[in-house]
Amino acid sequence: MERKIPLPMLILAILGFCYLLFPILVVVLAGLTTGEFLTFPPKGLSLRWVISFLNSEKYLSAFFFSFKLALMTMIVSTILGTAVALFIARSRFVGRTALRAFFLSPVVLPGVVVGFALYAFFITSGLGISRTIWGLWIGHILYSTPYVIGTVGASLATFDVSLEEAARSLGASPMRAFRKITFPNIAQGIQAGSIFAFIVSFGQFEVSLFLSAPNSEPLPIAMYNSLRYKFEPDAAAAGIFAITLVIASVLLTNRLVNIRRLLERQDG
């Protein structure tokens, strides 16, 4: 077989791959241990802690809470982020690049800063949403939306505006031209952005640390709180489920998009 990549590059690629996969391996194996404590390498393999996770009221509710929160965040972030990206791409005014940088700033700012700033604002403004689901939701949307702006912005950069103009002059209203021409052509960017928003929200820790309500904790906070007091492997088992969910959501959306493509072809 012909090798396309030079050998040193190939070795580096393999090393990088291992480096990225190692933490996942650690979490999965640690969650499958038979021992009493969180160790690596694990002492024997069993489903003991996985079953413990499934029976744990605390982890299970945290897992589903995170799932719901990520889903809700994804929906709002996708709509908001797409609108902002369209606005930035389509309007011509001075300070457009500045505005773009501003909208992306939550990505650059440390999560601790964003979380703390929102917490301070919620407390002092008397809105009554500090340490509530609503406040947490707002924080997650703020943190996830820039990812959508980024991916949708990238797909809009390669989208040819004359396609939309052609649709307009063929009789389509601005709304219909967007729905029938622009949207299908930037759908991949929107889809990628929404997956990002979901994953970012699901794994969010710093913002949640400041904003989550005591009785409804997202999974990362629940894991953190649990590990502070006892070093039990059910946290790692929870990690296994988190990883599975993220991988499943990526695979699922990929599959959904392919099915949509398939239907479109047959329809035409």
Add this chain to the structure above:
Amino acid sequence: MVYVEFSTISKHFGTSVAVADLDLQIEQGEFFSLLGPSGCGKSTTLRMLAGFVKPTTGQIRVNGRNVTALPPEARDIGIVFQNYAIFPHMTVFDNIAFGLVERKLPRAEIKQKVDAALAEVGMTGFEDRYERELSGGQKQRVALARVLVIEPEILLLDEPLSALDKKMREEMKYWIKNIQKSVGITTIYVTHDQSEALTMSDRIAVMDQGRVLQIGTPVEIYEQPASRFIAEFIGESNLLDGTALDVHGAVCSIDIDGTTVTGRLTQNNAAIKGQAVTLLVRPEMIRLHSLDASEKPKLNGTVREIIYQGSVVRYRIQIGHQHVMVEVANRPDLARLDLDDDVEVYWNADSGVAIP
């Protein structure tokens, strides 16, 4: 009958003026070209007519209707873009059907019209193709079919040939013109290519820096350019500097380095006795072999360069301190000249045009 009318249209982008006080009247069924260098305002003019750009001042009327404030979808105008703008996520059939679907035509009628449009542009059998499976010329045909199928009031073509290779461009030039003629649709064609404009147009408006410099038929634009800029932009020109000696109606006698020649004055041009004028003579209008001994003007020159091009031979002739390019048909009865040969330069009195 005036079909499209621009009245004192101007467009400012911030402080820069893209189009200034434009007045244009385009006849029904006419093939009208906007010709000019890039940045001359021709595309902005087209986009204002299509409804993508709002004019700063003025009014646009189409078929008696004021369309200035109408959005593109309410204008009934078909536009073919430079890059064709074929919808990449739709088949050729769906692309052409798009405007009909927007007009909510019944399915059977759409099918019938699309089939007819495909046949008209010679693309039958390509219904299920996608944009990425088409060549440049095929995209061009689909783009034109997509527009013609809705039977718009006006057809706008924005540099539709510039993305094609030279051979295809030649072919499509005649093809588009023939389709336009057979459909009889009022067409406005934007181009920076003077040969496209000359070949295809009924009339041409030459634009520069947001203004129309001259409007006329291809013959008028080529043979009676109103200014030095137009003469240089359209075709190849020999421009000889001289002084106006005398003006008799439409004839102006000009002194060029001590030899008196005559130039025609067109209705666009005026010359004033004693002032500098430029004499335009096209390379193919000049002869180096007299057909008639009495022929005038006659200037003495020397061959400085010979460019052999097969069907024609081009000579650069020095006359005094000025130079002219001369294009001579490569015929056995016309003797071939050599470098540094002294020659006599003639042209028909009508072929010289005086430009102020």
